[in-house]
Amino acid sequence: NTAITNKLAERLIKAQGEPVSGQQLADEFGVSRTAIWKHIKELAEQGYGIESIKKKGYYLTSAPDTLDATAIGAGLHTKKLGQTIHYVESCPSTQIIAHQLAQEGTPDGTIVLTEEQTAGRGRLARKWDSAAKKGIWMSVVLRPDVVPQKAPQFTLVAAVAVVRAIEEVTGLKPEIKWPNDILIKGKKSTGILTELQSDADGIQALIIGIGLNVNQSLQDFPEELQDIATSLSIESGKLVNRQELVRALLSHLEIYTDLYIETGFGMLKILWESYSSTIGKTVRARMAKETLTGIAEGITEDGVLQLRTADGKLHGIYSADIEM
Ligand code: BT5
Numbered sequence: 001n002t003a004i005t006n007k008l009a010e011r012l013i014k015a016q017g018e019p020v021s022g023q024q025l026a027d028e029f030g031v032s033r034t035a036i037w038k039h040i041k042e043l044a045e046q047g048y049g050i051e052s053i054k055k056k057g058y059y060l061t062s063a064p065d066t067l068d069a070t071a072i073g074a075g076l077h078t079k080k081l082g083q084t085i086h087y088v089e090s091c092p093s094t095q096i097i098a099h100q101l102a103q104e105g106t107p108d109g110t111i112v113l114t115e116e117q118t119a120g121r122g123r124l125a126r127k128w129d130s131a132a133k134k135g136i137w138m139s140v141v142l143r144p145d146v147v148p149q150k151a152p153q154f155t156l157v158a159a160v161a162v163v164r165a166i167e168e169v170t171g172l173k174p175e176i177k178w179p180n181d182i183l184i185k186g187k188k189s190t191g192i193l194t195e196l197q198s199d200a201d202g203i204q205a206l207i208i209g210i211g212l213n214v215n216q217s218l219q220d221f222p223e224e225l226q227d228i229a230t231s232l233s234i235e236s237g238k239l240v241n242r243q244e245l246v247r248a249l250l251s252h253l254e255i256y257t258d259l260y261i262e263t264g265f266g267m268l269k270i271l272w273e274s275y276s277s278t279i280g281k282t283v284r285a286r287m288a289k290e291t292l293t294g295i296a297e298g299i300t301e302d303g304v305l306q307l308r309t310a311d312g313k314l315h316g317i318y319s320a321d322i323e324m
Pocket of ligand 1: 093094095117119120121123124126127128129136137138139180181188189191192193209210211212213228
């Protein structure tokens with residue numbers, strides 16, 4: 001029964017506000033008009049805005065603000081990414097679920113979405129604040145046929161996709177801070193975490209975690225983040241439709257990861273550098289064992305940051321926290 005209710009939601013979303021008659025729906029689903037009416041009532045209780053016009057039928061005026069498979073799937077035009085959606089209302093971390101699904105053989109392009117993470121994580125076991133229903137907390141499982149050395153570049157490729165999606169949906173102009181931050185006016189709006197499952201045969205799965213702050217107000221962030229974090233809604237002054245943003249994100253991720261897998265990093269490097277706030281600036285790179293200050297001259301074909309220190313030496317930085 002809930003299956004029919006979900007299908008009905010999908011059908012009405014796909015009709016894009018055009019009315020569909022009760023009789024037609026009854027025929028399509030092979031049930032009575034009364035049954036359709038009951039499912040419509042159920043959808044209204046779930047938060048769908050549904051109106052009806054006499055003789056024409058039911059149409060949708062709004063959908064609930066959730067990231068479940070029905071809501072995201074309707075209007076998604078990707079080939080692989082998001083064709084399998086694993087949705088939970090709350091979880092410790094979507095990365096954990098994605099790792100498990102990957103081990104169980106979930107297909108290339110599977111995504112995990114949640115409304116709230118209770119133990120969202122960043123790099124080096126740092127915490128990722130993931131307020132309920134305010135952001136996109138998503139992990140993507142990819143199974144590219146590439147050598148493990150190519151894995152770190154996926155963080156950069158994902159960053160390009162995130163920037164393009166934010167631009168498209170909000171008109172904001174984000175910048176990328178090497179390697180994994182998307183900034184808006186110098187504050188962090190998004191973090192990316194790429195993890196790897198590999199064995200002697202190579203990469204089994206890449207798990208790309210994306211944490212994107214969407215509709216938080218400043219007070220929704222814990223105090224220690226209020227000076228360094230921001231959300232799309234803070235920056236644009238409007239609430240942003242998370243469903244639309246997830247779809248845009250998946251489209252761009254598919255385009256740019258395919259481009260990378262098929263043609264290499266060349267074109268993506270150019271795109272990445274055009275969005276970068278790091279290149280050309282004097283920065284401090286804080287690493288596990290040392291801290292280097294110098295001018296960030298660019299990234300290599302492998303995504304390694306090239307830092308020139310005052311003594312003229314060029315250093316390749318593989319992993320660090322950058323301060324500007
Ligand atoms: C990151 O780490 O930026 C990667 C974050 C990845 C989060 C996604 S959400 C979906 C998936 N599931 C997970 O459990 N994780 C991924 P890093 O560069 O280490 O930055 C972490 C630092 O960012 C923290 O130490 C804070 O200073 C700051 N931070 C924490 N939460 C934030 C937020 N919501 N917005 C902006 N900054 C935040």
